Amino acid sequence: TVNSIELYPAQRYSVILHADQVISNYRIRALSNTGVGAHNFTNGVNSAILRYVGAPEEDPTTSQLPSSEMITFREGDLHPLENPGAPGQPYPGGADVVLNFTLGFDPVNILFKMNGVVFQSPTVPVLLQILSGVQHAQDLLPIGGVYTLPARKVIEINFWGADASGGPHPFHLHGHAFDVVKTSDSLEYNFKNPVRRDTTLVAMNNQTTIRFVTDNAGPWFLHCHIDLHLSLGLAVVLAEDTRDTRKDDTIPADWKELCPIYDGQSSSQLP
Template structure:
């Protein structure tokens, strides 16, 4: 099971909100049924506390939250959100400090509210609270989660992690356990078009949703951004990606119309075939090159390779001697002082910023092209950029470049050997922004860098709250037994 996973829905003044609110949200860890228990309003609080839960009926593990499923938050563009996180953790087997990242929200002008520990803030200390105060500037479906080490995955617990089943609508089951609850089934009328948001938060598992009887999944949103409708029968979702799609319940049989989820590596010995053909993936799998933004399509910069103001070719690798992932030969190690605070305290260039070799300064109002070569071990790797959405001008599995209407999102799979995934974005959001693999243990093993955007204007334009200024002094006063896990 994973931890600290919620949903945020930001609505436009139009009726598009129906696409965000009518269906269940699926995840590996826990799910949110958006039709029930919806927390409406931009002000609220969340208590982070240890509780033993077992929604799939397997061996219970200490968790950072109380109930599953959790209620999402809803708001509209322009709402001022004030969400207070109260840290009441008291389990020494887990990291007791925490922080929350609002995944997919750009935090333009409020970089200090983005959440990643030691990039944008010091962690919230146990026994304390912190209010995330920001204004929503986007519409769509988003999620939020812990952003301290591997805190929102099983590996937070010291010891050997036990694999869990997949949860749908907060429920799951294992073959060895008698469950005390129903499954995650959702009964719908035949012929109904049902909008569903769907996401996959954390680890290396990939999800596919095949309904091979019909090409009846119509994608309308990717990573919180509206795209032109695309009809498929299967969707492969990498860690931290999100899709909203319309499911048309048009199965010819009243008893066989259902959406299946499975990992992409079934445990089938070589030479054997799955006997149940209904488990096979359909023939109309979504292809990222066929996703096109609904609004303002087109990548920044010139319509040719290297046509951006800044070009960064990132060499990705895995060091077999240190068992660390590296970017341009450097494994990311979290600094003891958050990158944002380093600048606010006087550092002015990449050479003086920590961690050494992992901070890349970018000018303001510039087009940036980043290439990410595939083929790194245990790929493909889903890379997430904070503070921006980017245009995927070259996708995994493709050798063509699209500058006119490429997919726009904030998490991209970099593919395998021979792939050279290329993204572009525009630097209109000053501050330090994390770029990292969203498979959590890969991030913990160094697979990340930081883009420091428009450094000269941080002091004058980024003014953290007084409460933010107290996070580091309180955290730095904690004993090592609280800030780290025993080996």
């Protein structure tokens, strides 16, 4: 049982609330830990009201708990109820494919990097390029922008939040839920019943490790879910099982009209 949680962009929680307090009105407070805007609760900012049935319709008078009384949890303390256990062997590196990503920041050009590469959006969508079969997936973007993964293999990804990368960074993977075998708030690995989710935290000067199985063919975006960081290059594409992607999906006729339509737009018509 806790009385507070840390929630990062793209993460979701379901909670059970025990309504065992005196009938009244109570504040639910959500204070951001970084960014611009109001970093307080003045005049109800960053707040909601939990109102018991029978309570008067008035603002709560409760005050914020001091940090010393906040009970939160470590991400590593969460465990899946269904099919617990990470794929692969129960030791670091015990996977078919191991990828290592070091996060970095270029303060001169104000850009983020993964393994020294700034993600650049292609002029033609990655999926469309894979379906065309003209290029290999790893040739679709600048080197380091796309990583090709084989089908039906265990993948381990190690994220290292280097000192220059800032952070924390909530990393989100499209197309999969993954097992976080090493969370950013622990030095220990857990292969038996690690937390399973699609967004996890990569902290500065720390390592986070995830595992998943390539059982969902397609190009999947792996990126920081802070929009500003994503727009500044903190992302890669995992091109999973490109052979089955081409086999299972055909190019609709309408798709062939998209590029000429896009190219025909003036700069004022584009975002």
